[in-house]
Amino acid sequence: MIKIEKRNDVSPSIYFLTPILAIFLTLFGGGIIFYVLGFNPIEALKFFFITPISDLYGLSELLVKATPLCLIAIGLSFCFKSNNWNIGAEGQLIFGGIVGGGVALLFYGHDGFYVLPIIILSGAIGGMIFAMIPAVLKTYFNTNEILVSLMLVYVAKLLLDYLVVGPWSNPEGFNFPETRQFSESARMPILFDGLRIHAGIFITLITVFLSWLILYKTYLGFQIKVSGLSLKTAKYAGYKGKTMIIIVFMISGACAGLAGVGEITGPIGQLHRNISPDYGFTAIIVAFLGRLNPIGIIFASLIVALTYLGAETAQIFLQVPKYTGQVFQGMILFFLLGSDYLLFFKIKFLGLKKNEL
Amino acid sequence: MYKNFLRYIISALFLLGLSVQANADFKVGFVYVGPTGDHGWTYQHDEGRKAVEAAGIKTTYVESVPEGADAERVIRQLAQSGHDLIFTTSFGYMDPTNKVAKDFPNVKFEHATGYKREHPNVSTYSARFYEGRTLLGHMAGKMTKTNVIGYIASFPIPEVIRGINAMTLAAQKVNPDIKTKIVWVFTWYDPGKESEAAQALIDQGADIIMQHTDSTAPVQVAEKAGVWSFGQASDMQRFAPKSILTSIIDDWAPYYVERSIAARDGTWKQQDTWHGLKEGMVAMAAYNPAMGSDLVKEVEQLQKDLASGKTHSFTGPIYDQKGNILVAEGSVADDGMLAGMNVYVKGVEGDIPQ
Numbered sequence: 151m152i153k154i155e156k157r158n159d160v161s162p163s164i165y166f167l168t169p170i171l172a173i174f175l176t177l178f179g180g181g182i183i184f185y186v187l188g189f190n191p192i193e194a195l196k197f198f199f200i201t202p203i204s205d206l207y208g209l210s211e212l213l214v215k216a217t218p219l220c221l222i223a224i225g226l227s228f229c230f231k232s233n234n235w236n237i238g239a240e241g242q243l244i245f246g247g248i249v250g251g252g253v254a255l256l257f258y259g260h261d262g263f264y265v266l267p268i269i270i271l272s273g274a275i276g277g278m279i280f281a282m283i284p285a286v287l288k289t290y291f292n293t294n295e296i297l298v299s300l301m302l303v304y305v306a307k308l309l310l311d312y313l314v315v316g317p318w319s320n321p322e323g324f325n326f327p328e329t330r331q332f333s334e335s336a337r338m339p340i341l342f343d344g345l346r347i348h349a350g351i352f353i354t355l356i357t358v359f360l361s362w363l364i365l366y367k368t369y370l371g372f373q374i375k376v377s378g379l380s381l382k383t384a385k386y387a388g389y390k391g392k393t394m395i396i397i398v399f400m401i402s403g404a405c406a407g408l409a410g411v412g413e414i415t416g417p418i419g420q421l422h423r424n425i426s427p428d429y430g431f432t433a434i435i436v437a438f439l440g441r442l443n444p445i446g447i448i449f450a451s452l453i454v455a456l457t458y459l460g461a462e463t464a465q466i467f468l469q470v471p472k473y474t475g476q477v478f479q480g481m482i483l484f485f486l487l488g489s490d491y492l493l494f495f496k497i498k499f500l501g502l503k504k505n506e507l
Numbered sequence: 508m509y510k511n512f513l514r515y516i517i518s519a520l521f522l523l524g525l526s527v528q529a530n531a532d533f534k535v536g537f538v539y540v541g542p543t544g545d546h547g548w549t550y551q552h553d554e555g556r557k558a559v560e561a562a563g564i565k566t567t568y569v570e571s572v573p574e575g576a577d578a579e580r581v582i583r584q585l586a587q588s589g590h591d592l593i594f595t596t597s598f599g600y601m602d603p604t605n606k607v608a609k610d611f612p613n614v615k616f617e618h619a620t621g622y623k624r625e626h627p628n629v630s631t632y633s634a635r636f637y638e639g640r641t642l643l644g645h646m647a648g649k650m651t652k653t654n655v656i657g658y659i660a661s662f663p664i665p666e667v668i669r670g671i672n673a674m675t676l677a678a679q680k681v682n683p684d685i686k687t688k689i690v691w692v693f694t695w696y697d698p699g700k701e702s703e704a705a706q707a708l709i710d711q712g713a714d715i716i717m718q719h720t721d722s723t724a725p726v727q728v729a730e731k732a733g734v735w736s737f738g739q740a741s742d743m744q745r746f747a748p749k750s751i752l753t754s755i756i757d758d759w760a761p762y763y764v765e766r767s768i769a770a771r772d773g774t775w776k777q778q779d780t781w782h783g784l785k786e787g788m789v790a791m792a793a794y795n796p797a798m799g800s801d802l803v804k805e806v807e808q809l810q811k812d813l814a815s816g817k818t819h820s821f822t823g824p825i826y827d828q829k830g831n832i833l834v835a836e837g838s839v840a841d842d843g844m845l846a847g848m849n850v851y852v853k854g855v856e857g858d859i860p861q
Contacts, residue, residue: 207587211580311693315662316861324622324847325663325859326598327693344610346579417576424575424599462581465569466536466588472570 153498160493166446168493169439172485173453179481180474189468197467198460198474210345212455214417218243218409218426220451221354222433224361225405227442228398231365232374233381236399238284238299239406240430241306242277246407247414248310249276251421254336254414255318255329265335270353270411277407278400280306285399289392295399303430314421328422338416350412357405362444364401374398406430435483454479533771535559535763536585537568538578540597541696547721547740548695548757552596552619554741555759559767574599579606586611592770594763595619598664605629615770620666622846627777632762635783636666637673637845638813639755641820642791642806643737644677646752647715648685649802650735651678657708658689659701659718659725663859665848667719672852673820674717679854687855688713698724709734726751742792754792761787781842784814821845826853 180198181191202208222239229236250273257265284298311327320330338348365371373394377384384391413425436454440447461475537556541549553568560566567590572581578600585593586607592615595604601621608616608626616629624631647656656678660667671687678685688711690704701720705728708716716729716736723746729736730747738744738754762782769775782788791810794803812818821840825833827850834840851859 207583214576315693324665325849325861327662328599331602413576417579419602422574422599424573427573427575427577458577459580462569462572462577462584466567466581466584469567 151500153500155496155498157494157496164493166441166443168489169441169446169450169486171489172439172482175485175489176478176481179485180478183474183477184470187470189470194464194468194470197464197470198478199456201467202456202459202463207345208459210342210347211459212452213351214346214348215458216451216455217350217354217416218413218429219433219436219454220448221357221409221412222406222430223436223440223447223451224354224357224444225402226433226437227440227444227447228361228365228374228401230378230437231442232377232394232398234285234288234395234398235296236281236284236299236402237296237434238281238302238430239402239433240426240428241299241303242280242403242406243410243413243426243430244303244306244310245280245410246273246277246403247410247421247425248306248313249273249407250411251329251332251414252313252318254332255421257336258330258333260333261335263335265333266338266415269336269415270408273411274404274407277410278404281399281403281406282396285396289395310421310425311423314423318421320420329420331420332415336415337419338412346417348412348416350416353408353412357408358444358448361401365444370394370397406433432479435479439482439486454482457482532589534565534567534590535767535770536590536593537566538572538581538585538593538595538597538600539568539570540572540574540599541721542570543568545696545721546723546743546746549596551741551757552594552759555763556594558760559763562764562768564767564771572600579603582607582616583610586614591615592617592767592775615775617766624777624779630766630778630780632780632782633666634757634788635781636755636757636789637669637820638783639789639791640670640673641677641813642753642810643717643755644674644679645681645806645809646737646798646802647674647717647735648678648680648682649805650752650798651682651685651715653712653714654682654684654686655712656685656687656715656717657705657711657713658687659704659708659716659720660689660691661695661720662693663691663861665846668851668859669845669848670719671855672825672848675852675854676821676825685854689855689857691860692720694720696721698722701725702728705729706732723747738792744792749797751792752795752798756790756792758787758790784810785816827851828853828855 177195181195184191184194203212226236226239250269253269253272283302284295287293287298288295314329315327318329319325320328338350341347373389377394409429414421418425432454436447436450440450457475457478461472464470465472539549539552543549543553556566556568569581572578574597582593582595582603594617596619598620601618601623604616604618605623605625608629612628618629618631620633621631658671675687688708690707692700692704694700701722702724705716705725709732714734716725716734718725718739721740723743726736726738726743726747730750735752736747736750738751740757742754742756744751794806819839821834823834823838824836827833
């Protein structure tokens with residue numbers, strides 16, 4: 151007979167070490183998969199995790215890829231910490247991209263330092279407004295925020311489809327589903343010649359700092375944490391639950407919107423149907439891998455970004471199937487949740503008692 | 508003198524060795540938009556890659572590369588890791604391909620279905636799929652009983668509109684009463700949407716289903732409903748053995764082999780290729796004997812005439828939906844007009860989505 155008991159004495163250091171354990175287990179599991187597929191596991195892991203970042207270009211690409219993941223995950227951490235399950239960051243990203251992109255098209259041909267800040271701001275507001283839909287519906291109509299936010303992803307995707315095929319399509323583009331390339335004034339400044347790393351990384355770092363400030367140094371942050379631990383306590387303490395729910399969704403949506411606008415004004419430079427390879431969903435893994443902690447999320451976003459780059463290099467050099475990248479992301483989450491379970495619960499193996507036989 | 512001679516020999520051998528080594532190191536990279544097992548677009552490009560490999564040239568591919576910010580990195584990595592020729596096989600790779608080409612002037616790039624060649628090391632290539640559509644139209648016009656032809660279209664770009672027009676013109680020639688009904692699905696690959704579209708067209712009376720999308724869903728719906736259909740990109744016969752009359756096959760293999768050898772031997776030049784039935788880039792799968800041996804013979808003859816240039820898919824007089832003349836009697840549409848085609852011909856129902 152097996153008995154599962156809750157542990158009451160989980161030390162915080164182990165809590166932050168388990169993600170690292172999960173990563174090592176993933177490497178080990180990945181090695182086994184490579185071996186079974188007929189590759190030298192050490193060599194394959196080297197191509198997967200070291201080759202992609204062995205030069206300046208690779209490091210810059212890692213940051214380009216990690217930037218949106220980190221931003222979205224930071225935003226999600228506000229929701230998840232307070233027990234609000236925002237699964238629709240992908241939709242908020244796309245909607246932020248739509249609003250920011252629309253403003254960028256409006257300013258087509260304009261020069262001026264004010265163009266880019268306006269675009270970025272409108273992108274953040276777009277994401278924020280889109281995230282308020284599930285929040286308001288949850289607080290005033292008791293709807294399930296998981297379903298509403300998830301379904302809104304499809305709304306955003308279809309809206310983007312409609313815009314780039316129809317009214318916003320490039321007039322000189324032979325009806326291909328994409329807008330014009332934005333003007334130079336609407337693009338994120340590139341930090342180093344020949345690399346793609348752009349000023350969006352500063353937005354991310356500022357956001358990380360601000361969220362640390364809010365979460366750990368303000369009354370709002372305290373409310374968020376208390377509500378996450380126990381809703382009843384929060385109510386008893388007299389916190390205004392509804393306002394807080396709407397605020398965390400707004401923060402989360404604004405971050406996703408910033409990520410979207412960063413992508414379209416950064417590496418992409420226009421609107422088309424594929425502005426995000428599901429960053430909004432992958433960021434959920436990032437948020438949990440980073441323990442919903444701003445610093446943890448920075449590291450987690452770098453690691454998950456690396457699984458994307460690694461899948462590409464491994465396919466180029468060894469012709470390993472591209473989907474191993476997703477397998478790695480899945481394994482990280484699996485091992486993390488698995489070790490969390492063992493961390494918080496004790497499994498007791500009891501012998502079968504005689505009267506049970 | 509003797510010493511000099513020896514020096515020449517040695518340096519010649521050295522150069523030979525170098526060039527042999529360069530040849531042995533010669534690698535071709537492919538960037539795919541879908542998985543190699545999609546049985547449509549990417550599958551056919553991968554068949555082409557295998558032909559290059561069979562010709563003794565090393566190849567590499569990266570599959571399922573999204574057309575967003577990731578494409579540029581993948582193309583650049585291929586260029587950086589010693590690939591000498593890179594085929595980027597989807598329209599969305601157009602700008603990234605040109606961007607990377609600028610930084611790697613010694614690497615050759617080939618972009619499928621695009622129109623930008625901003626650097627001397629970028630070529631573009633596509634196939635005259637519309638010639639295949641002409642054959643489909645001929646068969647559809649003869650086989651339909653309801654005189655309604657259902658057409659599942661992806662995006663309102665010139666390539667797709669050209670296909671709709673070529674098919675409609677050929678069908679009208681053998682059956683003036685036909686109507687072409689179109690459902691736009693705004694995707695290249697989505698089995699769910701494609702089968703819904705096929706069903707909707709059948710419900711509207713279409714007894715012929717054809718598609719400008721890549722999944723095998725429409726032909727399977729047609730098979731179930733007992734109407735005729737045509738496969739797209741690869742031979743889809745085994746997915747709907749009764750229903751399929753033939754498939755238009757994209758055969759990239761000869762082009763890929765030719766261009767890879769040219770790049771290896773140093774004879775590669777920038778060009779814009781638009782090959783059709785004549786060169787074999789567009790090929791037809793076996794014709795279904797259910798259409799009768801007379802019709803098979805007719806279509807085979809038409810295929811020969813299109814390949815030889817005796818017949819052109821767009822021969823005047825051609826009118827648009829309002830009855831304005833597009834191509835005068837006795838002349839044929841030039842490539843410039845075909846490349847930018849943006850209006851339906853008479854007999855197509857509905858408007859082009861804008």
